[in-house]
Amino acid sequence: MTPSARRPRPGTPAKPVHAPRGNWSGTVEYGFRDASRPTTTDEVRRVVTAHDHLRVVGTGHTFNAVTDGDHALLMDRFTDVEPTPDGTSVWVGGGATYADVALALRPHGLALRNLASLPHISVAGAVATATHGSGLTAGNLATHVRSLELVTGTGELLTLHRGEPDHAGAVVSLGSLGVVTRLELDVEQDRPWRQVVLEGLPEPEISSRLEALHSLARSVSIFLRWDGEPARVWLKRREGDPSPPPSADLLQAAEEHHPIAGLDPVHCTPQLDEPGWWADRVPHFLMGFMPSNGDESQSEYHVAREHGPAAVEALRGIGAEIAAAAQTTEIRAVAADDLWLSPQHGQGTWSFHFTWSSRPAAAERAAAAIEEALAPLGARPHWGKVFHHAPRPERLDDFRVLRERLDPDERFVNDWVRRVLLTD
Ligand SMILES: Cc1cc2nc3c(=O)[nH]c(=O)nc-3n(C[C@H](O)[C@H](O)[C@H](O)COP(=O)(O)OP(=O)(O)OC[C@H]3O[C@@H](n4cnc5c(N)ncnc54)[C@H](O)[C@@H]3O)c2cc1C
Incomplete structure (x- = not known):
């Protein structure tokens, strides 16, 4: 079936298509010479065969040069x-x-x-x-x-x-x-989801409590800064799913939080346990609002489940270096799959995400230190973020x-x- 994409009205002069200059945060500059914006699958086929080198640009939210190229093919007419x-x-x-x-x-x-x-x-x-x-x-x-x-x-x-x-x-x-x-x-x-944030998780306890904390809800994120301050745990539950009580030492936050401490949570999905539409609870950021900070780059490393506690301790060992460059760190779990290039191929992972400040040199240094610390644990990088050593x-x-x-x-x-x- 051919996608019935939005087409310009007959007789409308074709507007020039501008090639994107860089990624979402402006931290990667693209070198595209020109661009096309096809509206049908047949046009896509013609654009492909007419160019020796081309790349598709999606929404540009990657943090390395994976998307860059000579000719940019924009797919934003294919939204059916x-x-x-x-x-x-x-x-x-x-x-x-x-x-x-x-x-x-x-x-x-x-x-x-x-x-x-x-x-x-x-x-x-x-x-x-x-x-x-x-x-x-x-x-x-x-x-x-x-x-x-x-x-x-x-x-x-x-x-x-x-x-x-x-x-x-x-x-x-x-x-x-x-x-x-x-x-x-x-x-x-579709069922309603709820979100709450728990506060007061001591940083030294994260490694031993990873599994138990991530068992509390269908989707769990731990946010921390490696500065000795307690971490926060974000729980996202679908109505009707089992809901084990959290440990008594973690208190439910009485107000909403941004994943980056100190930023206004107005951009974030509601966190005070009100049931709501899944798309307003499962992500951290609301559609139509600025996600994260915008002034940033990101790295992320995936480590096999059995190495989770060791990975947390390895990162604590270089915590000061991370804290100097990162706006926040998020720890998530992802299940195993069989997709050839997936970082979860054959292994469920703990995934350690870092939002870097916009000082690229500090971010590069911290990412290099993290890669060295996690290399013995076989860490695999996120393909769309900053990393140094190509995985195999x-x-x-x-x-x-x-x-x-x-x-x-x-x-x-x-x-x-x-x-x-x-x-x-
Ligand atoms: C604020 C923010 C938050 C993020 N949060 C997360 C998160 O929670 N989890 C996570 O894992 N990642 C996260 N990311 C990273 C992001 O989701 C990925 O990097 C993703 O690949 C971005 O997709 P894109 O279309 O915006 O990127 P692009 O750079 O436009 O495209 C990514 C790749 O897909 C290819 N591509 C795009 N469309 C097509 C197509 N139609 N056909 C063929 N190839 C195509 C491009 O050529 C490129 O290689 C986040 C990024 C930002 C900026």
């Missing part, structure tokens, strides 16, 4: 959202954001199983980098993808369904296989073979992809 008749999945356009999807699902009484900290990001861009929320049993957002419609580097249109041989290889693609024109995502019945995923060789088959002329290979994925 169509639930399937049986109500178990939804087709979404390759430029739709999670906010687009949530708003379109609402009248159908449907919801997604999980979200990242913000609904502002494009679904295809989030899936391409294995973006995640939190939950001991919640896979990253790429695991929601039942089917993927892709225009490959040869201009061919493929649809890959879960269970078919190439699906697990193609979902987390880092944009290097072609243009995702549509995705089919699993959905569940177990299925990388298989991915390279798939990549060459779908994009033999390397139209979707940029410098970053060559360095990180294609160089030994």
Whole structure:
């Protein structure tokens, strides 16, 4: 089925398409020479075959050069959202954001199983980098993808369904296989969610309480600053899910908080236990509001479940260095999957996220120190954030073979992809 994207009225002169100059926070400068904004799948195919080197730009919320390239293909005309008749999945356009999807699902009484900290990001861009929320049993957002419609580097249109041989290889693609024109995502019945923040978690107790704290709700985040101050625990519960009582030493916050201490929580989803729409509780930031700080970059490292306590202690060992560069740290859980380039491939993880201040040199130094501290524990970086050492995923060789088959002329290979994925 061809997406019925919004088309300009006949007779309207075509506006020039401007290539984006950089990422969302302005910390990465793009080198695009020009751009196109197709409105149909056939146009996407023509744009692909007309350019030797191109990259799709989603909503630009990555913090490294994964998205950069020569020609920018903008997919923001592909925002259709169509639930399937049986109500178990939804087709979404390759430029739709999670906010687009949530708003379109609402009248159908449907919801997604999980979200990242913000609904502002494009679904295809989030899936391409294995973006995640939190939950001991919640896979990253790429695991929601039942089917993927892709225009490959040869201009061919493929649809890959879960269970078919190439699906697990193609979902987390880092944009290097072609243009995702549509995705089919699993959905569940919409139910109200509630959110509360618990205060007073002593930093030295985090390592021994990771598992117990993350068992308190379907989605849990621990926020801390490595400055000796107690951490906060954010609990997000779906109505009707089991709700074990938290330990008596943690007090429910009487007022709302921003994940970055001291910032106004007006941008954040409600936290005082009021039931509400899932898309206003599962992310930390409200759609339509500025997420996080804006003046920042980010890094994140995923460590296998069994190494969680050791990872927390290793990070405490360099806590002063992290505290000097980070605005906040978040600890989340992500469940294992079978997607070839997913950091959760074959292992559930504890995921340690760092929002850096806008001083790049301090952030680079702290990220390097974290990589050194977590290397013995086999940490894997978030593909969309700042990192130094390229990981070597177990299925990388298989991915390279798939990549060459779908994009033999390397139209979707940029410098970053060559360095990180294609160089030994
Ligand atoms: C404030 C903030 C909060 C964040 N919170 C989280 C979080 O909670 N959890 C987390 O894991 N990450 C988080 N991130 C990181 C972010 O979700 C990821 O980096 C994600 O990949 C961003 O998607 P995008 O479309 O905005 O990025 P882009 O840079 O536009 O795209 C990312 C990649 O996807 C490719 N791509 C995009 N669309 C398509 C398409 N249609 N076809 C083929 N390839 C495509 C691009 O080429 C690029 O390689 C956060 C980022 C910010 C700025």
